[in-house]
Every structure is written in structure tokens, then in C-alpha cells.
Amino acid sequence: MNFNKEYCLLISKHLGVSENTIFTYWKGRVALYAALKAMGIGAGDEVILPAFTCVVVPNAVLYLGATPVYVDIDKETLCTSVSAVESKITSNTKCILIQNMLGLSSEVDEIIDITKKKGIYSIEDCTHGFGGSYEGIRNGLKTDCAFYSTQWNKPFSTGVGGILYVNNETLLPAIERLNKELKTPSIKNVMVLRSLLYARKYLLKNWSYWFLIRLYRRLSSLGLVVGSSSKQEIDGIHKPGGYFMGLSEVQAKTGVKALNNLDVILQKRKKNGNRLNDWMRDHSKYHIKEALLPNHSFLKFPALVKDRILFLKAAENHKIPMGDWFTSPLHPVKGDLSEWKLSVAEFPIACEISAQIVNLPTDLDDMGPLFDFLEKHKNELI
Template sequence: MTSDPLRAYERAFAESVGTAHAVSFWKGRVALYAILKALGVGPGDEVAVTGYTCVMAVNPILYLGARPVYIDIEPETFNMDAASLRERISERTRLVIVQHTYGYPADLDALTKAAAERNLSIVEDCCLALGSRYRGRPVGTFGAAAYWSSQWSKSYTTGLGGMATTGDPMLAQRIRGVWEEASEAGGAAVVMLRMQLAAYRMLVFPRTTSLAQRIFRWLTRAGLVIGSSTTEEFSPVMPEGFLRRMSRFQAKVGLRQLDRFERSADHRRRLKRFYDERLAEAGWRVPGIRPECDPVLVRYPVRVRDKAAALQAAARSGVELGSWFESPLHPIQTPLEAFGYVEGCCPEAERAARETVNLPLHPRVSEAAARRSVELVCRIGPPDDSR
């Protein structure tokens, strides 16, 4: 009898990230929702979250009737600042979501200590950090649970896809209970996803990325493809059909991708070293890494003097350059108040959103393509105070 690919993928994924239990979902944000619900988050609770993130990582908090509390970032690492966390948590704070931004492990010593002082659980946001380690341990194994994404822009892609992981068997049972409530992925959606993955493999390369993204966004708005986010998901109100399971097709793709991941991770490490060396030679201050961190980056962040000019130059010249995070709650620009964010509450995050672009690291990026990316950002120049 053929084994269930969903269960096979969950077992393989749990083993790959060093934990005991994994539960698969349609998207990473759905996995986060399941974790929060399983942990009992609800009305009146507060959840601490970085102020430099994707709005889809905040909405599950709102869907459950809780309130996000935004924590500023360390400018060197783009990760949550433990001092800011201590200042902003209250007696209503239920847990802390620790994001490993761009793949750089957060300061887990300081953050777990700050959380423990108030008896708060930690959930790790590992959507950008597959393969990263902190003090020799995989990220995702330091809190009560973690969630992961295999959406288009992540370390590997199943088109869409999410995973909740935990080492706690009782919590795993409760997350599985939320999974039981979720709907199956529809046949039409799976067929469309299959076609999109085939097109992605054939058409998306560093020189074509900008054009491909523009076409993809237009097709998404027209309802002709499955986008990373539906229009309804940009609202703090939970859309119909949000709670959905991963399809067997995605699980089969995920199993193949896991087998290839270590080669991809080695490629990402080599390109990161290349970017570090070339930018340092040009006099740039490269992102700071603590000695206890061993990152596998999904993208390489660089602060520039004029972000809009950098992105326009990249689009004109066929150089792949990422824009996120474009705001403290990417990609939302205004009004952020609908999501509980007050302008000015996270000044370092807001500055990072104004200044930071990101360079590609995925397996289709050659050293020649990486060199073009470095040359472009060097033409734009760093912020005045970053040399």
C-alpha cells in the first residue's frame, strides 16, 4: 500500500528541522493560526510580534480576537530587540512570536530570557530560516512551537505551503485537532498550482524575475492564478476558506525539495560569503552576525541610499532585487492602524523598511548574476551613515 504523502512529508520535515511533530497546512499563516489556537490565544490576549514582518504573520492574531503588540528591531540584524520586548509586554501578553528575519537567527538567549521572566511561551517564525542554526541547534526548536512556509519566495517552494512543528506531543495533538477542522484543498486549486509550478520552473530566472512578478501580480488580480495572498487576506477579518489543509500534490513536491535542500543551502552560504566579501571591499557595513549564529539566508539584505531608485534601476537592467519589507507590515503601506500598528512605535523597523532591499540567493543565481546585483547597489550607494 502506498503511504500517505502528507504524513510522509510531515515526518520527513520534522526530522529535517530536528523536532518530533509536524502538521502540514495550505500556507504558513494557516500553520501559525493553528498554533495560536492550539495554545489557547483568544480575546483579551496580547501577542508580541516584530514590527518588521509580513502582515500575514499578524492577521492570525487578529483572527483569534487577540491584539498584536509590536516590538522594534535591532538595526544590525533586523531581528526583534530584547530590550524593546521587555518595555512593551504587559500582564495581558500571552506569548512572543520570534521571527528569524531573512534567515538570520534572532538573539534567542536574550529573547527566551525576557520571555521566561514573564512566563511567556515563544513561537518561532521560521518562514525565512530553514536550515539556520543557533548554538548548533536548528531554529524552530527553542520555543513551544514553530511555523514554516514553502511559498514561492522561500528557501524551497511547493507553490504554497506551511508547516507547524513542535516537540510537545500534547500540543501536537491540539494542532492536529485544528487541522481536522480545516477543509481539503480543492481540485481546481491544486491543478492551477501544478501549472504555476511548471511555469515557474521554466520561466523564472534572475533576468526575468521583475517581469515575471509584474505578470504574476496582474494575473492574480484578474483571478487567473493562485496568488500568495488573496485580496481578502489583506484585511484583519478572517476570510472564508482560510483554514485549509496542504494538498497531497504539495506534499510530494515538498518531499523532493527536502532531498535537494542541503545542496541549495550550500549554494546560499557560498553566495552569502560572496556578497559579504564584495560589499565589504566596497566599504559597506554588512549585516551583523553573532558568533553563535549559523544562518542559511533566504535573501541577503542591503541598506541603500535610495530604495526606489535601486528598484527602478534593477527593473530596467534585468537585475533581480527584492523590495521587502516595504513597510513594518509588508506589503501594507496605509493605514496600518487597522492592524494595531501606530506609526512611530518601531522607528528602527520603519527606517529599515525605507532603506533595505534584498539580493537573491536561490539556486538559479550564478556568481555572475550576483556580481551584477552588487554592482547595482554600489552604484546607488549606502545610506549616508552606513559606511
């Protein structure tokens, strides 16, 4: 049986789109690279994107010789606003990349309207938002292309993995041509991934969680396991060998199983995310504006804190699995970002948020201990 075909069919059913518009890759970033390349983006072209993202996003633009042009985010939505995006368009702009941040999208229709008027392509980075919805429609269905990630902490996981949805049919022949160049995952890659998937299924229990999470972080920082990003991708603009890689059978099989449970998980995240937002609003803490809430299913809930190191330490002591994503405008690279053509001084909101953000879990069955923790530490929240 061709598991990838079955997987693509299931994905297309979830999104309510045709099966031949779905393509799968080793990681989400590879799907983005394929979309940009199919759009013919290269040297001299500009791609507009948020100054609050994962470094692998501008990497995909830079690997093609194009220039990332950053836009600051809006504090209330963590997304880019239509006016900020519009002010960055030049005659070299070829594509605008909108980002669904932790499950949240904003002003998608308005930005797409501009791209249509100007004859520019649009992509939605839905790495956090598979299965969630915006204005009653599944995330990612409005732009020319959208890409999704199925990496460890995403709405559903295949260990690592990426999905591309191609909405603009004129791009399909180029994608199909490009995909003929995809490398097959090596035996080593697949074996390591299999072991990690096994460890997560059978060994990751409440009692072993913190030990295994620390071990995983240590091993991936040493490049010994399939972590999210390799050292090369974080140290500078060096496209790793074997970057343009397809999905393995183990990922497709894992994805088919994981998708069965997705709707239940999304509902739980939506409910828990809304409860957290209510709590933050009632305690006069940073929260997301009401108008956006009915549309989203939070992958994590963004909270702002005065001292992140102390807050994360306290959470660990209370065994609360708190995330530290987006602690830099180009997560996880710290300090000077000029190699990625980003001058931090130009993006005050992205800098402010990335200095203060922690990500609260939204997938817990029992949110009681998390709320107790927040109550106890409310003076440390902004």
C-alpha cells in the same frame, strides 16, 4: 501512498525531531493560526511580535480576537532585541513571537528564558529559515512552536505551503483536535496551483523569467492566481473563507522532491550571503554584524539603498532578480497601519529599514553579474 505522511517524515528527519510533532497546512500563516489557537489565545490576550513582518502575521493574531503588541527591530540584526521585547510584557501577554528575518535569528535563547520565567508561550516565525541554523541548532527547535513557509521564494518550495513544529508536547492534543476542522483544498485551488508549479518547472527559463514574473505579479494582484496573500488579507482584518485549510497532495509530492536538494541550496545561500556581506563591509555599506554570520543561511541578503524605485529599475534593466520584500513595517500594506494596531511613529527603525531595503538574491550559480551591478551602483547603496 500517503504523500503527506511521507512529507512529514522527511521534514522531521531534516529537523531531527519526532514525526508526530510535524503538521502541514495550505500556507505558513495557517500553521501560525493553529499554534496560537492551540495555545488558547483569544480576546483580551496580547501577542508580542516584531514591527517588521508580513501582515498575515498580525492577521492571525487579530482573527482570534487577540491584540498584537509590536516591538521595534534592531538595525544590526533586523530582529527584536531581548530588552525591547521585555519592555512590552504585561499581565495580558500570552505569547512572544520571535522572527527569523531573511534567515537571520538573534537573541533566541535570551527571549525564551524570559518566556519560561514568566509562563508565556513562545513561537518562532521561521518562514524564511527552514533548514538554516542558529547557534548550531536547526532554526525553530527552541520555542514552544515554530512555523515554516514553503511558498514560492522560500528555502524550498511547494508553491504555497506551511509547516508547524510543536516542541511543547502539552500543545499536541489541542493541535490534533483543531486539525480535524481543517478544510480540504478545493479542486480550483489545486488546479491553479498545479498549473503554476508546472509553469515554474517547464516555462520559467532565463529567457522567459522577466515576462512570467511580471505576468504572475499582475494576475495575483487581480486575485486570479494563488498569490501569497488575497486582497482581503491586505485590505483589512477580514479572515478569508476557507482560511483554515490543509495541505494538498500536489504540495506534499512537490515538497518530497524539493527537500532532496535543500542542503545544496542552503550551502550556496550561506556562501553567497557571506560574500555579499564581506563586499558590503569592505565598501563601508550596511551589513550584518560578524558575530551572527556563521549561524545563518540568508534566504535573501538585505541591502539598503537611497532610492529604491531607481535601484530596482536599474536591477531589472541588468536582469538582476532583486526582491522588494518588507517595504513597509507590515509588508505589503502601505500607509496607515492603525487597523492592525500599529502606529508607525512608534517604530522608527522598522520605518527606516522598510523605506530603504532591497533584497539581493543568494541562490545564483553565477554571482558575477550581481557583483558587477553592485560595483557600478555602489554610490546608490547606503
